[in-house]
Amino acid sequence: MVAIPKTQTAATVPKLGGGVVFKHDYPVPQPGHNEILAKILYSGVCQSDLHTQAGTAMSADGSYIRNVKLPHVGGHEGIGRIVALGPGVTEDIKIGSYVGVPFIARVCRRCNYCLAAKEQYCAKQLNHLHHRDGSFQEYIVIGADYLAVLPDDIDPVVMGPILCAGVTTYKAVKNANVKAGDSVVVVGAGGGLGHLAVQYALAQGAIVYGVDGGAEKGEFLKSYGIHGYIDFTNTPDVVAKVKELTNGGADAAIVVANNQKAYAQAAEMLTIGGTLNCVGLPPDKVYLQTTVATIALRALNITGNLVGSLKECLEAVEFVRRGVVKPKVVVRPFEDLPKIYEELVRGEVLGRIVLKIAKDE
Secondary structure, X not given: OXXXXXXXXXXXXXXXXXXXXXXXXXXXXXXXOOEEEEEEEEEEOOHHHHHHHHOOOEOXXXXXXXXXXXXXXXXXXXXXXXXXXXXXXXXXXXXXXEEEEOOEEEOOOOOHHHHOOOHHHOOXXXXXOOOOOOOOEOEEEEXXXXXXXXXXXXXXXXXHHHHOHHHHHHHHHHHOOOOOOOEEXXXXXXXXXXXXXHHHHHHOOOEEEEEEOOHHHHHHHHOXXXXXXXXXXXXXXXXXXXXXXXXXXXXXXXXXXXXXXXXXXXXXXXEEEEEEEEOOOXXXXXXXXXXXXXXXXXXXXXXXXXXXXXXXXXXXXXXXXXXXXXXXXXXXXXHHHHHHHHHHHOOOOOOEEEEEOOOOO
């Protein structure tokens, strides 16, 4: 029997924009009916965590998200082990199993989106970013009805980022209709989202090009087998270079960077009938600078996606479990979270940073 403490360490945000405050006497929640308690081992750090705690996360209508539980505990790329079961949990869920702490916490399971396996758009969904305490704490309660039980042979160190960054980019590749032989440009390719988008596209047999800044990111991406790298810091015309490399334009462009410049000319990179998939969420109102005539006359497709379904999440996990996709992670102490947010703002993070939450594992 695992000893469960009454209090724990949690990275709290007392008010949006007020910074992170570590609380060492934060209550350990108790699992209620049909809920489990998990001990968090590791958690990835996402740009969405950064913007939510800063009060700069954007909603679908372009306004800032203010409906955030306070004190806020972020984290939606967590990996833990089940340490306790609440009443009513079915026998197939076992103590000791690995579980994920993804973006989505609960869904209604009855609306048209849930019934169509698009539950990430459920109007009644609750998530670990805005409504429920996330994985920046030592223990977490999760509903058993929407539980990401993971295989026993996963590597918990690398798997956390797949629960958000991984499934989001896997879904982006699917929504961009990427097929074997297609040319795909990933804008922001060297970051936590980007290096996964590159690999999921390569896994489909695509010809993949990365756009990012600096020689270090270029060498990093070449280690995954990309077919070309465009360094925007020394390329006068990125669009022209993309067209040169792809013989007229890419079949798909996946933008994972979260700034205006990344989106300014993204659609111009595409060939006729090409698809632009929007992933990165800038912390301001940002618009595509492409005329309607261009979209219509060149038959362009504009798509986007919000993470993915639980099934798609587990599909994304399987690519990593089988070694087809290999996340680049750097493990850092839990207490480094404020520093990591600063590094994300400065664009200094290569791959994904993962926090070691559990002290004794």
